[in-house]
Amino acid sequence: MQMNKKYKRNQRLIAITHQLMNKPNQLINLQDFASRFQCAKSSVSEDLAMVRMVFDEMQLGQLETLTGKTGGVIFRPQLSEEEIIAIQTQVKERLSEGKRILPGNYIFVNDLLQDPSVLNPIAQLIAAKYAEKEIDTILTIESKGIGLAAAVALYLNKPYVVVRRESTSGEGSTISINYTSGSTQTVKKMELSKSALKSHSRVLIVDDFLRNGGTLTGLLNLIEEFDSKAAGICVFAENKVKNRMNIPNYHALFETQLRYNNQLGHYQLEIEAGNFFN
Protein backbone atom coordinates (compact mmCIF):
# COMPACT_ATOMS: atom_id res chain seq x y z
CA MET A 1 0.00 0.00 0.00
CA GLN A 2 1.27 3.41 -0.91
CA MET A 3 1.33 5.59 2.15
CA ASN A 4 0.52 8.76 0.29
CA LYS A 5 -2.56 7.52 -1.46
CA LYS A 6 -5.95 8.84 -0.45
CA TYR A 7 -8.78 6.39 -0.05
CA LYS A 8 -12.41 7.07 -0.82
CA ARG A 9 -15.15 6.21 1.64
CA ASN A 10 -16.19 3.04 -0.21
CA GLN A 11 -12.62 1.78 -0.18
CA ARG A 12 -12.15 2.71 3.47
CA LEU A 13 -15.30 0.83 4.47
CA ILE A 14 -13.99 -2.33 2.83
CA ALA A 15 -10.54 -2.00 4.39
CA ILE A 16 -11.90 -1.09 7.84
CA THR A 17 -14.31 -4.04 7.84
CA HIS A 18 -11.43 -6.32 6.85
CA GLN A 19 -9.21 -4.98 9.60
CA LEU A 20 -11.90 -5.31 12.29
CA MET A 21 -12.67 -8.89 11.25
CA ASN A 22 -8.98 -9.75 11.20
CA LYS A 23 -8.45 -8.38 14.71
CA PRO A 24 -11.46 -9.42 16.78
CA ASN A 25 -11.58 -8.27 20.41
CA GLN A 26 -8.58 -6.04 19.86
CA LEU A 27 -8.35 -2.30 20.42
CA ILE A 28 -7.59 -0.45 17.19
CA ASN A 29 -6.68 3.19 17.47
CA LEU A 30 -8.63 5.58 15.25
CA GLN A 31 -5.39 7.35 14.39
CA ASP A 32 -4.07 4.08 12.90
CA PHE A 33 -6.93 4.06 10.45
CA ALA A 34 -6.54 7.79 9.75
CA SER A 35 -2.81 7.47 8.95
CA ARG A 36 -3.41 4.38 6.87
CA PHE A 37 -6.06 6.04 4.75
CA GLN A 38 -4.62 9.55 4.77
CA CYS A 39 -7.83 11.03 6.06
CA ALA A 40 -9.09 12.93 9.08
CA LYS A 41 -10.01 11.06 12.26
CA SER A 42 -13.48 12.53 11.91
CA SER A 43 -13.86 10.73 8.57
CA VAL A 44 -12.81 7.46 10.23
CA SER A 45 -15.42 8.08 12.93
CA GLU A 46 -18.07 8.51 10.27
CA ASP A 47 -16.90 5.31 8.53
CA LEU A 48 -17.06 3.41 11.79
CA ALA A 49 -20.57 4.73 12.46
CA MET A 50 -21.67 3.25 9.13
CA VAL A 51 -19.96 -0.07 9.88
CA ARG A 52 -21.60 -0.13 13.31
CA MET A 53 -25.03 0.47 11.82
CA VAL A 54 -24.71 -2.43 9.38
CA PHE A 55 -23.18 -4.74 12.01
CA ASP A 56 -25.99 -3.89 14.45
CA GLU A 57 -28.77 -4.30 11.94
CA MET A 58 -27.47 -7.58 10.54
CA GLN A 59 -26.35 -8.86 13.98
CA LEU A 60 -22.76 -9.27 12.79
CA GLY A 61 -21.17 -8.08 16.02
CA GLN A 62 -20.67 -5.10 18.32
CA LEU A 63 -18.38 -2.16 17.72
CA GLU A 64 -17.33 -0.73 21.05
CA THR A 65 -15.83 2.74 21.09
CA LEU A 66 -13.35 3.82 23.73
CA THR A 67 -12.94 7.58 23.81
CA GLY A 68 -9.85 9.52 24.79
CA LYS A 69 -6.33 9.70 23.45
CA THR A 70 -5.62 6.00 23.90
CA GLY A 71 -9.10 5.19 22.72
CA GLY A 72 -10.23 3.44 19.62
CA VAL A 73 -12.60 0.76 18.54
CA ILE A 74 -13.02 -2.90 19.49
CA PHE A 75 -14.94 -5.33 17.30
CA ARG A 76 -16.71 -8.08 19.20
CA PRO A 77 -17.96 -10.78 16.80
CA GLN A 78 -21.36 -12.32 17.37
CA LEU A 79 -23.69 -14.69 15.56
CA SER A 80 -27.11 -13.61 14.35
CA GLU A 81 -30.20 -15.36 15.76
CA GLU A 82 -30.55 -17.09 12.40
CA GLU A 83 -26.98 -18.40 12.57
CA ILE A 84 -27.48 -19.61 16.15
CA ILE A 85 -30.52 -21.62 15.13
CA ALA A 86 -28.63 -22.96 12.10
CA ILE A 87 -25.67 -24.20 14.15
CA GLN A 88 -27.93 -25.74 16.80
CA THR A 89 -29.83 -27.58 14.08
CA GLN A 90 -26.66 -28.73 12.36
CA VAL A 91 -25.12 -30.11 15.57
CA LYS A 92 -28.32 -31.89 16.59
CA GLU A 93 -28.69 -33.47 13.17
CA ARG A 94 -25.10 -34.58 12.96
CA LEU A 95 -25.09 -36.01 16.49
CA SER A 96 -28.13 -38.06 15.47
CA GLU A 97 -26.15 -39.63 12.62
CA GLY A 98 -23.57 -42.40 12.71
CA LYS A 99 -22.28 -44.35 15.65
CA ARG A 100 -22.21 -41.84 18.48
CA ILE A 101 -22.51 -44.11 21.52
CA LEU A 102 -19.20 -45.83 22.28
CA PRO A 103 -18.20 -48.51 24.78
CA GLY A 104 -18.64 -47.20 28.33
CA ASN A 105 -21.44 -44.97 27.06
CA TYR A 106 -18.99 -42.31 25.94
CA ILE A 107 -20.40 -40.02 23.28
CA PHE A 108 -18.36 -39.30 20.17
CA VAL A 109 -18.42 -35.60 19.19
CA ASN A 110 -14.86 -35.16 17.93
CA ASP A 111 -15.58 -35.00 14.22
CA LEU A 112 -17.89 -32.04 14.73
CA LEU A 113 -15.29 -29.91 16.49
CA GLN A 114 -12.76 -30.78 13.78
CA ASP A 115 -15.05 -29.45 11.05
CA PRO A 116 -14.72 -25.69 10.43
CA SER A 117 -18.43 -25.36 9.65
CA VAL A 118 -19.07 -26.27 13.31
CA LEU A 119 -15.83 -25.11 14.94
CA ASN A 120 -16.01 -21.60 13.52
CA PRO A 121 -19.52 -20.62 14.73
CA ILE A 122 -19.10 -22.49 18.06
CA ALA A 123 -15.83 -20.67 18.79
CA GLN A 124 -17.43 -17.33 17.90
CA LEU A 125 -20.38 -18.08 20.19
CA ILE A 126 -18.08 -18.88 23.11
CA ALA A 127 -15.93 -15.81 22.42
CA ALA A 128 -19.05 -13.61 22.30
CA LYS A 129 -20.24 -15.02 25.64
CA TYR A 130 -16.99 -14.20 27.46
CA ALA A 131 -15.78 -11.18 25.47
CA GLU A 132 -16.60 -8.68 28.18
CA LYS A 133 -15.30 -10.75 31.08
CA GLU A 134 -11.77 -10.11 32.22
CA ILE A 135 -9.88 -13.12 30.94
CA ASP A 136 -6.11 -13.53 30.71
CA THR A 137 -5.81 -17.04 29.35
CA ILE A 138 -7.86 -19.85 27.90
CA LEU A 139 -7.02 -23.23 29.38
CA THR A 140 -7.79 -26.74 28.16
CA ILE A 141 -6.52 -30.27 28.71
CA GLU A 142 -5.11 -32.45 25.96
CA SER A 143 -6.18 -33.53 23.49
CA LYS A 144 -9.77 -33.22 22.35
CA GLY A 145 -10.43 -29.70 23.58
CA ILE A 146 -7.28 -28.13 22.09
CA GLY A 147 -8.68 -27.22 18.67
CA LEU A 148 -11.70 -25.54 20.25
CA ALA A 149 -9.50 -23.68 22.75
CA ALA A 150 -7.26 -22.44 19.93
CA ALA A 151 -10.23 -21.22 17.90
CA VAL A 152 -11.72 -19.44 20.92
CA ALA A 153 -8.28 -17.91 21.58
CA LEU A 154 -8.21 -16.50 18.04
CA TYR A 155 -11.62 -14.86 18.43
CA LEU A 156 -11.04 -13.67 22.01
CA ASN A 157 -7.53 -12.48 21.19
CA LYS A 158 -6.09 -14.22 24.27
CA PRO A 159 -3.43 -16.92 24.56
CA TYR A 160 -4.33 -20.49 25.40
CA VAL A 161 -2.47 -23.08 27.45
CA VAL A 162 -2.71 -26.87 27.44
CA VAL A 163 -2.67 -29.05 30.54
CA ARG A 164 -0.88 -32.36 29.87
CA ARG A 165 -2.06 -35.77 30.95
CA GLU A 166 1.51 -37.01 31.17
CA SER A 167 4.93 -35.44 31.25
CA THR A 168 6.25 -34.53 27.85
CA SER A 169 9.79 -33.55 27.08
CA GLY A 170 10.56 -29.95 26.57
CA GLU A 171 8.29 -28.28 29.05
CA GLY A 172 10.65 -27.42 31.91
CA SER A 173 9.37 -27.66 35.48
CA THR A 174 5.70 -28.42 36.01
CA ILE A 175 3.03 -28.42 38.69
CA SER A 176 0.96 -31.58 38.74
CA ILE A 177 -2.07 -32.87 40.61
CA ASN A 178 -3.98 -36.13 40.75
CA TYR A 179 -7.61 -36.33 39.76
CA THR A 180 -10.27 -38.99 39.39
CA SER A 181 -11.39 -39.67 35.89
CA GLY A 182 -14.49 -41.23 34.41
CA SER A 183 -17.10 -43.50 35.86
CA THR A 184 -14.40 -45.97 36.92
CA GLN A 185 -12.89 -43.36 39.26
CA THR A 186 -9.36 -44.11 38.09
CA VAL A 187 -6.77 -41.79 39.63
CA LYS A 188 -4.80 -39.97 36.95
CA LYS A 189 -2.28 -37.18 36.85
CA MET A 190 -2.50 -33.85 35.06
CA GLU A 191 0.21 -31.23 34.90
CA LEU A 192 1.00 -27.80 33.58
CA SER A 193 4.32 -26.15 32.92
CA LYS A 194 5.10 -23.65 35.69
CA SER A 195 5.89 -20.94 33.19
CA ALA A 196 2.66 -21.47 31.24
CA LEU A 197 0.37 -19.62 33.66
CA LYS A 198 1.20 -16.47 35.64
CA SER A 199 -0.14 -16.25 39.17
CA HIS A 200 -3.39 -14.30 39.61
CA SER A 201 -4.52 -15.21 36.11
CA ARG A 202 -8.20 -15.20 35.26
CA VAL A 203 -8.71 -18.35 33.28
CA LEU A 204 -11.45 -19.43 30.88
CA ILE A 205 -11.59 -23.25 30.90
CA VAL A 206 -12.69 -24.72 27.56
CA ASP A 207 -13.23 -28.43 26.93
CA ASP A 208 -15.08 -30.72 24.59
CA PHE A 209 -17.18 -32.73 27.00
CA LEU A 210 -18.42 -32.71 30.60
CA ARG A 211 -19.42 -36.08 32.01
CA ASN A 212 -18.91 -36.75 35.67
CA GLY A 213 -16.85 -33.62 36.28
CA GLY A 214 -13.61 -35.28 37.39
CA THR A 215 -11.45 -33.60 34.78
CA LEU A 216 -12.96 -30.13 35.32
CA THR A 217 -12.59 -30.50 39.09
CA GLY A 218 -8.96 -31.42 38.51
CA LEU A 219 -8.44 -28.39 36.30
CA LEU A 220 -10.00 -26.10 38.93
CA ASN A 221 -7.66 -27.56 41.57
CA LEU A 222 -4.68 -27.18 39.27
CA ILE A 223 -5.54 -23.53 38.53
CA GLU A 224 -5.64 -22.90 42.30
CA GLU A 225 -2.08 -24.25 42.55
CA PHE A 226 -1.11 -21.39 40.24
CA ASP A 227 -2.87 -18.87 42.57
CA SER A 228 -5.25 -18.25 39.73
CA LYS A 229 -8.98 -18.59 39.31
CA ALA A 230 -11.56 -19.63 36.76
CA ALA A 231 -13.36 -16.71 35.13
CA GLY A 232 -15.57 -19.17 33.30
CA ILE A 233 -16.01 -22.80 32.29
CA CYS A 234 -17.41 -23.70 28.90
CA VAL A 235 -17.83 -27.12 27.30
CA PHE A 236 -19.16 -28.07 23.91
CA ALA A 237 -21.46 -30.76 25.29
CA GLU A 238 -22.41 -32.35 28.57
CA ASN A 239 -23.97 -35.61 29.56
CA LYS A 240 -25.60 -35.40 32.97
CA VAL A 241 -24.58 -38.61 34.68
CA LYS A 242 -25.54 -39.74 38.21
CA ASN A 243 -23.31 -38.58 41.06
CA ARG A 244 -21.70 -35.87 39.01
CA MET A 245 -19.28 -33.64 40.91
CA ASN A 246 -20.45 -30.11 41.50
CA ILE A 247 -19.04 -27.80 38.81
CA PRO A 248 -19.67 -24.12 39.52
CA ASN A 249 -21.02 -21.73 36.85
CA TYR A 250 -20.28 -23.77 33.76
CA HIS A 251 -21.86 -23.36 30.36
CA ALA A 252 -22.56 -26.30 28.05
CA LEU A 253 -23.61 -25.58 24.49
CA PHE A 254 -25.38 -28.89 24.12
CA GLU A 255 -26.89 -31.37 26.51
CA THR A 256 -26.89 -35.03 25.57
CA GLN A 257 -28.97 -37.77 27.20
CA LEU A 258 -28.75 -41.49 26.77
CA ARG A 259 -32.16 -43.11 27.06
CA TYR A 260 -32.71 -46.82 26.95
CA ASN A 261 -35.25 -47.71 24.29
CA ASN A 262 -37.05 -50.84 25.47
CA GLN A 263 -38.49 -51.60 22.08
CA LEU A 264 -35.20 -51.28 20.21
CA GLY A 265 -33.25 -52.85 23.06
CA HIS A 266 -30.42 -50.29 23.08
CA TYR A 267 -29.56 -46.78 24.19
CA GLN A 268 -30.54 -43.79 22.09
CA LEU A 269 -28.95 -40.38 22.10
CA GLU A 270 -31.05 -37.26 22.64
CA ILE A 271 -29.59 -33.82 22.09
CA GLU A 272 -30.88 -30.48 23.31
CA ALA A 273 -29.50 -26.96 23.44
CA GLY A 274 -27.56 -26.62 26.70
CA ASN A 275 -27.60 -24.05 29.51
CA PHE A 276 -25.25 -21.85 27.43
CA PHE A 277 -28.36 -20.55 25.63
CA ASN A 278 -30.49 -19.85 28.73
Place this chain on the structure above:
Amino acid sequence: MQMNKKYKRNQRLIAITHQLMNKPNQLINLQDFASRFQCAKSSVSEDLAMVRMVFDEMQLGQLETLTGKTGGVIFRPQLSEEEIIAIQTQVKERLSEGKRILPGNYIFVNDLLQDPSVLNPIAQLIAAKYAEKEIDTILTIESKGIGLAAAVALYLNKPYVVVRRESTSGEGSTISINYTSGSTQTVKKMELSKSALKSHSRVLIVDDFLRNGGTLTGLLNLIEEFDSKAAGICVFAENKVKNRMNIPNYHALFETQLRYNNQLGHYQLEIEAGNFFN
Protein backbone atom coordinates in the same frame (compact mmCIF):
# COMPACT_ATOMS: atom_id res chain seq x y z
CA MET B 1 -32.28 -8.68 9.22
CA GLN B 2 -35.49 -7.77 7.44
CA MET B 3 -35.68 -9.62 4.17
CA ASN B 4 -37.52 -6.88 2.34
CA LYS B 5 -35.09 -4.12 3.13
CA LYS B 6 -32.97 -2.67 0.37
CA TYR B 7 -29.32 -2.04 1.12
CA LYS B 8 -27.27 0.79 -0.29
CA ARG B 9 -23.88 0.16 -1.86
CA ASN B 10 -22.00 1.36 1.23
CA GLN B 11 -23.91 -1.01 3.42
CA ARG B 12 -23.52 -3.87 0.99
CA LEU B 13 -19.75 -3.40 0.83
CA ILE B 14 -19.51 -3.70 4.60
CA ALA B 15 -21.74 -6.77 4.74
CA ILE B 16 -20.04 -8.45 1.77
CA THR B 17 -16.57 -7.90 3.23
CA HIS B 18 -17.79 -9.34 6.54
CA GLN B 19 -19.25 -12.39 4.83
CA LEU B 20 -16.11 -13.06 2.78
CA MET B 21 -13.88 -12.78 5.84
CA ASN B 22 -16.17 -15.05 7.84
CA LYS B 23 -16.14 -17.72 5.12
CA PRO B 24 -12.57 -17.91 3.81
CA ASN B 25 -11.86 -20.38 1.00
CA GLN B 26 -15.54 -21.04 0.58
CA LEU B 27 -17.63 -20.61 -2.54
CA ILE B 28 -20.37 -18.02 -2.04
CA ASN B 29 -23.01 -17.80 -4.71
CA LEU B 30 -23.68 -14.33 -6.11
CA GLN B 31 -27.39 -15.00 -5.93
CA ASP B 32 -27.06 -15.47 -2.14
CA PHE B 33 -25.75 -11.94 -1.86
CA ALA B 34 -28.38 -10.62 -4.29
CA SER B 35 -31.27 -12.17 -2.33
CA ARG B 36 -29.82 -11.06 0.94
CA PHE B 37 -29.50 -7.44 -0.16
CA GLN B 38 -32.54 -7.34 -2.43
CA CYS B 39 -30.52 -6.13 -5.36
CA ALA B 40 -29.62 -7.28 -8.86
CA LYS B 41 -26.77 -9.75 -9.34
CA SER B 42 -25.11 -7.13 -11.52
CA SER B 43 -24.97 -4.78 -8.51
CA VAL B 44 -23.35 -7.55 -6.46
CA SER B 45 -20.80 -8.01 -9.25
CA GLU B 46 -19.98 -4.32 -9.13
CA ASP B 47 -19.68 -4.48 -5.34
CA LEU B 48 -17.33 -7.44 -5.59
CA ALA B 49 -15.22 -5.63 -8.18
CA MET B 50 -14.72 -2.81 -5.68
CA VAL B 51 -13.86 -5.24 -2.90
CA ARG B 52 -11.43 -7.03 -5.18
CA MET B 53 -9.68 -3.76 -6.09
CA VAL B 54 -9.15 -2.79 -2.44
CA PHE B 55 -8.08 -6.34 -1.46
CA ASP B 56 -5.60 -6.42 -4.37
CA GLU B 57 -4.18 -3.01 -3.71
CA MET B 58 -3.77 -3.52 0.03
CA GLN B 59 -2.71 -7.18 -0.35
CA LEU B 60 -5.58 -8.38 1.83
CA GLY B 61 -6.29 -11.48 -0.24
CA GLN B 62 -7.55 -12.78 -3.57
CA LEU B 63 -11.14 -12.80 -4.77
CA GLU B 64 -11.58 -15.63 -7.24
CA THR B 65 -14.65 -15.59 -9.44
CA LEU B 66 -16.19 -18.77 -10.79
CA THR B 67 -18.60 -18.06 -13.58
CA GLY B 68 -21.69 -20.05 -14.55
CA LYS B 69 -24.87 -20.93 -12.76
CA THR B 70 -23.14 -22.69 -9.86
CA GLY B 71 -20.49 -20.02 -9.84
CA GLY B 72 -19.75 -17.40 -7.27
CA VAL B 73 -16.84 -15.94 -5.43
CA ILE B 74 -14.13 -17.42 -3.21
CA PHE B 75 -12.08 -15.28 -0.85
CA ARG B 76 -8.53 -16.49 -0.32
CA PRO B 77 -6.92 -14.62 2.60
CA GLN B 78 -3.31 -13.55 2.33
CA LEU B 79 -0.86 -11.45 4.31
CA SER B 80 0.67 -8.27 2.90
CA GLU B 81 4.44 -8.10 2.48
CA GLU B 82 4.50 -5.73 5.45
CA GLU B 83 2.64 -8.24 7.61
CA ILE B 84 4.95 -11.07 6.53
CA ILE B 85 8.00 -9.07 7.58
CA ALA B 86 6.27 -8.14 10.85
CA ILE B 87 5.47 -11.76 11.78
CA GLN B 88 8.97 -12.94 10.82
CA THR B 89 10.48 -10.24 13.01
CA GLN B 90 8.14 -11.00 15.89
CA VAL B 91 8.89 -14.73 15.84
CA LYS B 92 12.65 -14.19 15.59
CA GLU B 93 12.61 -11.74 18.49
CA ARG B 94 10.48 -13.92 20.70
CA LEU B 95 12.53 -17.02 19.98
CA SER B 96 15.60 -15.06 21.07
CA GLU B 97 14.00 -14.36 24.45
CA GLY B 98 13.70 -16.63 27.47
CA LYS B 99 14.85 -20.17 27.93
CA ARG B 100 14.39 -21.75 24.53
CA ILE B 101 16.94 -24.56 24.63
CA LEU B 102 15.69 -27.48 26.72
CA PRO B 103 17.32 -30.71 27.85
CA GLY B 104 18.17 -32.88 24.85
CA ASN B 105 18.55 -29.71 22.78
CA TYR B 106 14.82 -29.52 22.15
CA ILE B 107 13.66 -26.03 21.26
CA PHE B 108 10.65 -24.57 23.01
CA VAL B 109 8.26 -22.80 20.60
CA ASN B 110 4.92 -23.71 22.14
CA ASP B 111 4.07 -20.38 23.70
CA LEU B 112 4.30 -18.68 20.30
CA LEU B 113 1.77 -20.97 18.64
CA GLN B 114 -0.57 -20.52 21.61
CA ASP B 115 -0.58 -16.73 21.18
CA PRO B 116 -3.16 -15.44 18.68
CA SER B 117 -0.85 -12.63 17.53
CA VAL B 118 1.42 -15.37 16.12
CA LEU B 119 -1.08 -18.19 15.51
CA ASN B 120 -3.42 -16.02 13.43
CA PRO B 121 -0.93 -14.74 10.82
CA ILE B 122 0.96 -18.06 10.69
CA ALA B 123 -2.26 -20.00 10.05
CA GLN B 124 -3.24 -17.52 7.33
CA LEU B 125 0.17 -17.83 5.70
CA ILE B 126 -0.07 -21.63 5.62
CA ALA B 127 -3.65 -21.50 4.32
CA ALA B 128 -2.60 -19.06 1.58
CA LYS B 129 0.25 -21.38 0.54
CA TYR B 130 -2.00 -24.41 0.09
CA ALA B 131 -5.30 -22.73 -0.83
CA GLU B 132 -5.16 -23.72 -4.46
CA LYS B 133 -3.95 -27.27 -3.90
CA GLU B 134 -6.56 -29.97 -3.75
CA ILE B 135 -6.72 -30.83 -0.07
CA ASP B 136 -9.40 -32.89 1.68
CA THR B 137 -8.12 -32.95 5.23
CA ILE B 138 -5.50 -31.40 7.46
CA LEU B 139 -3.71 -33.93 9.64
CA THR B 140 -1.58 -33.45 12.74
CA ILE B 141 -0.32 -35.55 15.66
CA GLU B 142 -1.10 -34.78 19.26
CA SER B 143 -0.57 -32.53 21.04
CA LYS B 144 1.54 -29.53 20.12
CA GLY B 145 0.47 -29.17 16.50
CA ILE B 146 -3.28 -29.39 17.15
CA GLY B 147 -3.94 -25.68 17.71
CA LEU B 148 -2.07 -24.77 14.53
CA ALA B 149 -3.90 -27.47 12.54
CA ALA B 150 -7.26 -26.21 13.84
CA ALA B 151 -6.43 -22.61 12.90
CA VAL B 152 -5.27 -23.66 9.41
CA ALA B 153 -8.48 -25.72 9.08
CA LEU B 154 -10.56 -22.62 9.84
CA TYR B 155 -8.79 -20.56 7.16
CA LEU B 156 -8.66 -23.36 4.57
CA ASN B 157 -12.24 -24.38 5.28
CA LYS B 158 -11.27 -28.05 5.56
CA PRO B 159 -11.65 -30.51 8.45
CA TYR B 160 -8.66 -31.62 10.50
CA VAL B 161 -7.87 -34.96 12.11
CA VAL B 162 -5.55 -35.80 14.98
CA VAL B 163 -3.27 -38.83 15.09
CA ARG B 164 -2.97 -40.19 18.65
CA ARG B 165 0.22 -41.28 20.35
CA GLU B 166 -1.68 -43.79 22.47
CA SER B 167 -5.10 -45.37 22.40
CA THR B 168 -7.78 -43.25 23.93
CA SER B 169 -11.25 -44.38 24.81
CA GLY B 170 -14.05 -43.49 22.50
CA GLU B 171 -12.41 -43.69 19.11
CA GLY B 172 -13.67 -47.01 17.78
CA SER B 173 -11.32 -49.14 15.67
CA THR B 174 -7.98 -47.67 14.71
CA ILE B 175 -5.03 -48.26 12.39
CA SER B 176 -1.68 -47.95 14.12
CA ILE B 177 1.96 -48.04 13.10
CA ASN B 178 5.28 -47.94 14.90
CA TYR B 179 7.76 -45.16 14.31
CA THR B 180 11.11 -44.08 15.66
CA SER B 181 11.11 -40.87 17.60
CA GLY B 182 13.80 -38.39 18.50
CA SER B 183 17.53 -38.67 18.61
CA THR B 184 17.27 -41.65 20.94
CA GLN B 185 15.50 -43.66 18.22
CA THR B 186 12.87 -44.93 20.64
CA VAL B 187 10.18 -46.98 18.93
CA LYS B 188 6.73 -45.52 19.58
CA LYS B 189 3.24 -46.12 18.34
CA MET B 190 0.90 -43.72 16.58
CA GLU B 191 -2.67 -44.42 15.57
CA LEU B 192 -5.66 -42.95 13.85
CA SER B 193 -9.30 -43.89 14.04
CA LYS B 194 -10.33 -45.82 10.93
CA SER B 195 -13.32 -43.59 10.39
CA ALA B 196 -11.28 -40.38 10.67
CA LEU B 197 -9.78 -40.48 7.17
CA LYS B 198 -11.48 -41.65 3.98
CA SER B 199 -9.37 -43.61 1.50
CA HIS B 200 -7.89 -41.59 -1.38
CA SER B 201 -7.75 -38.45 0.76
CA ARG B 202 -5.29 -35.72 -0.09
CA VAL B 203 -3.82 -34.71 3.23
CA LEU B 204 -2.02 -31.58 4.34
CA ILE B 205 0.25 -32.53 7.26
CA VAL B 206 0.75 -29.69 9.76
CA ASP B 207 3.03 -29.89 12.79
CA ASP B 208 4.89 -27.61 15.15
CA PHE B 209 8.45 -28.84 14.73
CA LEU B 210 10.61 -30.95 12.43
CA ARG B 211 13.76 -32.36 13.99
CA ASN B 212 15.04 -35.71 12.79
CA GLY B 213 11.93 -36.49 10.75
CA GLY B 214 10.85 -39.64 12.61
CA THR B 215 7.37 -38.38 13.40
CA LEU B 216 6.71 -37.03 9.89
CA THR B 217 7.97 -40.28 8.33
CA GLY B 218 5.58 -42.13 10.63
CA LEU B 219 2.70 -39.88 9.59
CA LEU B 220 3.48 -40.46 5.90
CA ASN B 221 3.47 -44.23 6.47
CA LEU B 222 0.22 -44.02 8.42
CA ILE B 223 -1.45 -42.00 5.64
CA GLU B 224 -0.42 -44.72 3.17
CA GLU B 225 -2.21 -47.28 5.33
CA PHE B 226 -5.36 -45.26 4.63
CA ASP B 227 -4.66 -45.42 0.85
CA SER B 228 -4.22 -41.67 1.01
CA LYS B 229 -1.39 -39.33 0.19
CA ALA B 230 0.23 -36.15 1.43
CA ALA B 231 -0.64 -33.10 -0.65
CA GLY B 232 1.77 -31.07 1.46
CA ILE B 233 3.80 -30.99 4.66
CA CYS B 234 4.17 -27.80 6.63
CA VAL B 235 5.87 -27.24 9.97
CA PHE B 236 6.20 -24.07 12.01
CA ALA B 237 9.92 -24.57 12.59
CA GLU B 238 12.68 -27.02 11.80
CA ASN B 239 16.04 -27.77 13.31
CA LYS B 240 18.34 -29.46 10.80
CA VAL B 241 19.98 -32.23 12.79
CA LYS B 242 22.54 -34.71 11.52
CA ASN B 243 21.24 -37.90 9.91
CA ARG B 244 17.79 -36.51 9.42
CA MET B 245 15.39 -38.76 7.54
CA ASN B 246 14.46 -37.62 4.07
CA ILE B 247 11.17 -35.71 4.14
CA PRO B 248 9.81 -34.92 0.66
CA ASN B 249 8.53 -31.44 -0.29
CA TYR B 250 8.06 -30.01 3.16
CA HIS B 251 7.82 -26.35 4.06
CA ALA B 252 9.20 -24.92 7.30
CA LEU B 253 8.32 -21.34 8.21
CA PHE B 254 11.39 -20.96 10.38
CA GLU B 255 14.76 -22.62 10.55
CA THR B 256 16.50 -22.84 13.89
CA GLN B 257 20.15 -23.66 14.46
CA LEU B 258 21.95 -24.44 17.68
CA ARG B 259 25.51 -23.13 17.61
CA TYR B 260 27.99 -23.69 20.38
CA ASN B 261 29.41 -20.41 21.56
CA ASN B 262 32.97 -21.10 22.79
CA GLN B 263 33.27 -17.80 24.62
CA LEU B 264 29.96 -18.17 26.50
CA GLY B 265 30.40 -21.93 26.93
CA HIS B 266 26.87 -22.88 25.90
CA TYR B 267 24.63 -23.34 22.86
CA GLN B 268 22.95 -20.36 21.27
CA LEU B 269 19.83 -20.37 19.16
CA GLU B 270 19.84 -18.80 15.72
CA ILE B 271 16.60 -18.28 13.81
CA GLU B 272 16.12 -17.63 10.09
CA ALA B 273 13.14 -17.57 7.77
CA GLY B 274 12.65 -21.11 6.49
CA ASN B 275 12.20 -22.62 3.03
CA PHE B 276 8.48 -21.73 3.20
CA PHE B 277 9.45 -18.24 2.04
CA ASN B 278 11.72 -19.29 -0.85
